[in-house]
Amino acid sequence: MAPATEKFDVIYKCLRCGTNVTNTELTRLPEIKCICGFRVFTKVRPPIVKTLQAV
Numbered sequence: 001m002a003p004a005t006e007k008f009d010v011i012y013k014c015l016r017c018g019t020n021v022t023n024t025e026l027t028r029l030p031e032i033k034c035i036c037g038f039r040v041f042t043k044v045r046p047p048i049v050k051t052l053q054a055v
C-alpha cells in the first residue's frame with residue numbers, strides 16, 4: 001500500500017495589489033501574471049508556528 005501523502009496548494013500573493021493566487025491558477029494562465037498586470041509574487045507562509053525545545 002502506498003503511503004498517504006498530503007497534497008496542499010501553494011498560495012502566492014501579488015506584491016502590488018495583494019491578491020492571493022494558488023499555484024494551479026497560475027499554471028492555467030499562458031504567462032505568470034496577476035490580474036492587475038504585475039508579475040512579482042511572494043509565497044504566503046502557513047499560519048502554523050512550530051516550536052522546538054532546545055537541546
